[in-house]
Structure formats: C-alpha cells, structure tokens
Amino acid sequence: MSSSRENLKVVAVDVKDIRFPTSLQSDGSDAMHTDPDYSCAYVTVRLASGLEGDGLTFTNGRGTEIVVQAVKSLSHVLLGQVVSDIYKDFATFWRSITSEGQIRWIGPEKGVTHLATAAIINALWDLWGKLSNKPVWRLLADLEPEALLSVIDFRYITNCVTKEEALELLKKGQVGKEKRIETLLKTGYPCYTTQAGWLGYPDEKIRELAQKYLDMGYTVFKVKVGKNLQDDIKRCELLRSIIGYDRTLMVDANQVWEVQQAIDWMKELAKFKPLWIEEPTSPDDVLGHAEIARALKPLGIAVATGEMCCNRVLFKQFLQAKALEYCQIDSARIGGVNEILSVYLMAHKLGVKVCPHAGGVGLCEMVQHLQMWDFVSLSGTSEGKVVEFVDQQHEHFVNPCVIKNAHYTAPLAPGYSTTMKPESIAAYEYPNGSEWQSLFAKGLFVDPRKASS
Incomplete structure (x- = not known):
C-alpha cells in the first residue's frame, strides 16, 4: 500500500454520548415528547494521517447509550478501510453496513441500528468534505451525475425511480447550476422557525419569541399542537394575533392522534389557515396519512411528515400513495446522506416538495447542506420550500449555521458542519x-452511576 493510501486508512472510530439538559426549560417539548433532553451519539472517524471526520445522530436523552453501543457494534465494518475506496463506490459500502449479516436482524434499516448507521455515514461525509476542502453541499454539487449516483443504493426503490431516471433528473439539474450557486451564496436558503411554538412554553414566552422572530424577518412559523384542543385554539389565536394572516403558520402534532381524530381536530383548527399539519398520526401509517390528506385537502390544509420515517422504502410508499404533500427528510433518522439523496430523487420525480426537519444538536447544521444541494443540482428552486430552524445548541459547533434575514447562509468551511468544540464535549459528555x-x-438530575438498580 502506498503511503498516501496508508494515510487514508481508518484507524479509529470513536463515539460519545453527548446530552444537553433542555428538559429544564421545556425546550423542544411537544405533545408526544414532553421532557426531551436534546442529545446525540457523536462519532469521530480518524485516519492514519490524523485527519478526523465528525458525524452525529440526534437523540432525546435516555436511550442515547443504546445508539452509542450500536455504533460500536457496527464500527468493525469501517475500521481498517481506505476511505478513498469507500468514496469510489459509496453505495456498496453503505449496503455493507446496513446489511451486516448479524446486526441487520435487529433492524433492518430502521430504529437504533439505522440511527447508528447515520452517525457513521455522516462522519464519513464530513471527512470527505474535509479531504476535498469543500463544504458538503458544494462537494455534492460538484460531483458529476454518474459519480453522485454511485453513492446511492437503489435497492427496493426502482419501482419508483430507476438509476437511469435518476441520471436523467441529475443531468437536467446541471443546467443553470452555476447561476444558482451564485444566488445561494448571495441570498442563502429560506427558513422557518419552531422556536416560538413549543408546547410546554407559557403564553408570555410564546408572545415574546414570536415577536422576536417576526422582528428578525421571519414570515413562516410552526406551533406544536395535539394535547388539548382548547389550548391549541388559544395558542394558534395567540400566534396569529402576533404574526397576522399574511404570514404562514404550520401546526405539528408529533404523532399523537388517531386518523379520524386528526381529521376532526384539524377541522377545528382550519380557521387559523395552517399550511400543513405535520405528523398527524403514527409515522408508519401510510394509508392513514393518505386518508387524512384526502379529508383535509378541501380545507386547504396539506399533510407533512418524514422526520420519523425510518427508511427510503417507507418514504417511497408515502410518496406513491399521495400521503404527504411536504416531504420532511431528517439528516439523522435514515441512513445518512446517501439514503437521503434517494428520497430527494423520488420526491422530485413525483413532484413533492421537500421541506426538511431540523432542530437542536447539529440537525440544522447538517440539513442546510442537503437542501442547498437540492436547490443547486436537482429541483433548481426554493419556491414554496423552507427549512426548519430551531435556535438551540449552535454555540457548541465549530462552524455553526448562520441565519441572515430568515435565510440559512451557505456554509463555506470544509465538511458537514458537524464538528463540536472540545470544551462542549468535555462539558456535556454524559455522564x-x-x-x-x-x-x-444540584439534584436536578439523578446520576445514573449512583441510581439504585
């Protein structure tokens, strides 16, 4: 092996349990997740040269240790590999990690093992960006269509989009690409905020935050609903009283309703003119979402979902069944960048807008790259699309996302914007x-090392 190849060999895969005590202020609270502690399994892939790539998968506190263990169980697939070989045929590597002969049994391609896969894959993309000296959105945009397709595993989705069709879509996306890059660098990509809409916040805090983000130029807001109808009505009234009806409001139930309950509840909230209802029922219920979408269409309310959609196959079914009008990919829920690209391709072919889910602990940092690539190289437009923005934990990242005029500015630093500051890791590694x-x-949390069994 040449010295340059030797330098590109993976010599370590490290994983840490990083948690933030967000439950103390009800940050991130919704009808399903009442006391989240925003967290992540944080993976560092180190090469023999010393260069490191960092990736993560978002978690909610308890349970992060299980994802950490899954990363450790999968790391043998990566250790000793030469990353340049991986990048030449990334789809094959992706399949090798999602099809690991024994671990696949406890997925497959869903749940804890897939969250662990995402953290590893995201670290590899961060590393590729650093090796190429490009931010990941630009790395993706600069790949020739054939090279981009070589990172995607098309297994199980060819009855929705074939590799040949995907190639055609990407070739069309080359037209006008440089002009769109100029536009992106100049104006960024539009976003909306959920920061004023957490379910556990008192009215005064909602009022204060809604006004703050309105003054910052935001025109699109999202509010959490689903626990108590009368409370939801008051919260929507409150937000509309501040933002008016010339701005956009969305509502998010975080999976708490039955299908008919979702329809009935949204009929009561229809007077507030929400653009969409997000996650109205079980994230696995394709036909239920389709039923809700049909019932709410006459009211002008769309269905959005995807942050808990476990893989490209389920996304395929949602898209084919017309069960969503807004497709919400999540940068850590399915198997990292590679699988997410396949969802973008399916959504684009079927004419469905992608409006990514984002949030704390690096989700905003990652997802901006994906949507910017879509704008530059695939759909070619941001019309009617927005990326979620939640103003939490950005200060812990070396290259945090930057918002100007309610737009994500295009990242310029090499990588996937996922590297955390050493002092933040030292402060928040659990326990x-x-x-x-x-x-x-202080007695605010129980030390798990001292808790009785």
Missing part, C-alpha cells in the same frame, strides 16, 4: 462531563 457533574450535584 462524566463537567456540566452533568454540576447538575447531579
């Missing part, structure tokens, strides 16, 4: 970090 030691000492 040994200095911040957690302080929280345990």
Whole structure:
C-alpha cells in the first residue's frame, strides 16, 4: 500500500454520548415528547494521517447509550478501510453496513441500528468534505451525475425511480447550476422557525419569541399542537394575533392522534389557515396519512411528515400513495446522506416538495447542506420550500449555521458542519462531563452511576 493510501486508512472510530439538559426549560417539548433532553451519539472517524471526520445522530436523552453501543457494534465494518475506496463506490459500502449479516436482524434499516448507521455515514461525509476542502453541499454539487449516483443504493426503490431516471433528473439539474450557486451564496436558503411554538412554553414566552422572530424577518412559523384542543385554539389565536394572516403558520402534532381524530381536530383548527399539519398520526401509517390528506385537502390544509420515517422504502410508499404533500427528510433518522439523496430523487420525480426537519444538536447544521444541494443540482428552486430552524445548541459547533434575514447562509468551511468544540464535549459528555457533574450535584438530575438498580 502506498503511503498516501496508508494515510487514508481508518484507524479509529470513536463515539460519545453527548446530552444537553433542555428538559429544564421545556425546550423542544411537544405533545408526544414532553421532557426531551436534546442529545446525540457523536462519532469521530480518524485516519492514519490524523485527519478526523465528525458525524452525529440526534437523540432525546435516555436511550442515547443504546445508539452509542450500536455504533460500536457496527464500527468493525469501517475500521481498517481506505476511505478513498469507500468514496469510489459509496453505495456498496453503505449496503455493507446496513446489511451486516448479524446486526441487520435487529433492524433492518430502521430504529437504533439505522440511527447508528447515520452517525457513521455522516462522519464519513464530513471527512470527505474535509479531504476535498469543500463544504458538503458544494462537494455534492460538484460531483458529476454518474459519480453522485454511485453513492446511492437503489435497492427496493426502482419501482419508483430507476438509476437511469435518476441520471436523467441529475443531468437536467446541471443546467443553470452555476447561476444558482451564485444566488445561494448571495441570498442563502429560506427558513422557518419552531422556536416560538413549543408546547410546554407559557403564553408570555410564546408572545415574546414570536415577536422576536417576526422582528428578525421571519414570515413562516410552526406551533406544536395535539394535547388539548382548547389550548391549541388559544395558542394558534395567540400566534396569529402576533404574526397576522399574511404570514404562514404550520401546526405539528408529533404523532399523537388517531386518523379520524386528526381529521376532526384539524377541522377545528382550519380557521387559523395552517399550511400543513405535520405528523398527524403514527409515522408508519401510510394509508392513514393518505386518508387524512384526502379529508383535509378541501380545507386547504396539506399533510407533512418524514422526520420519523425510518427508511427510503417507507418514504417511497408515502410518496406513491399521495400521503404527504411536504416531504420532511431528517439528516439523522435514515441512513445518512446517501439514503437521503434517494428520497430527494423520488420526491422530485413525483413532484413533492421537500421541506426538511431540523432542530437542536447539529440537525440544522447538517440539513442546510442537503437542501442547498437540492436547490443547486436537482429541483433548481426554493419556491414554496423552507427549512426548519430551531435556535438551540449552535454555540457548541465549530462552524455553526448562520441565519441572515430568515435565510440559512451557505456554509463555506470544509465538511458537514458537524464538528463540536472540545470544551462542549468535555462539558456535556454524559455522564462524566463537567456540566452533568454540576447538575447531579444540584439534584436536578439523578446520576445514573449512583441510581439504585
């Protein structure tokens, strides 16, 4: 092996449990997740040269240790590999990790093992960006269509989009690409905020935050609903009283309703003119979402879902069944960048807008790259599309996302914007970090190392 290849060999895959005590302020609270502690399984892939790629998968506190263990169980697939070989045929590597002969049994391609896969894959993309000295959105945009397709595993989705059809879509996306890159660098990509809409927030905080983001130029807002209809009506009234009816409002139930319940509840909220209802029922219920979509269409309310959609196959079914009008990919829920690209291709072929889910602990940092690639190289437009923005944990990243005039600005630093500051890792690694030691000492959380079994 040449010295350059030797330098590109993976010599370590490290994973840490990073948690933030967001439940103390009800940040991130919704009808289903009442006390989330925003967290991640944070993976670092190190090469023999010393260069590192960092990736993560978002979690909600308890359970992060299980995803961490799954990363450890999968790391043998990557250790010792030469990353340039992986990048030449990334789809084959992706399939090797999602089809690991024994671990696949406890997925397959869903749940804990797929969350772990995403963290590893995201770290590899961060590494590729750093090796190429490009931000990931630009790395993706600069790949020739054939090279881009070589990262995607088309297994199980060819009855929706074939490799040949995907190639045609990507070739069409080359037209005008440089002009769109100029536009992106100049104006960024539009976003909306959920920051004023968490279910656990008191009215005064909602009022204060809604006004703050309105003053910052936001025109699209999302509010959490689903626990109590009268409370939802009051919350929607409150937000509409601040943002008016010339701006856009969406509502999000986070999976708590039965199908008919979702229809009935949304009929009561229809007077607030929501653009969409997000996750109205079980994230696996394709036909239920389709029924809701049909019932709400006459009211002008669309269905959005996808943040908990577990893989490209389920996305395929949602898209084919017309069960969603807004497709919400999540940068860590399915198997990393490679699988997400396949969802973008299916959505584009079927004429469905992608409006990514984002949030705390790096989700915003990652997802901006994906949507910017779509704008530059696939759909060619941001018309009627927005990326979620939640203003949490950005200060812990070396290259945090930057919002100007309610637009994500295009990242310029090499990589996937996923590298955390060493001091943040030292403070928030669970349970040994200095911040957690302080929280345990104050009695705000129970130290798991001392809890009785």
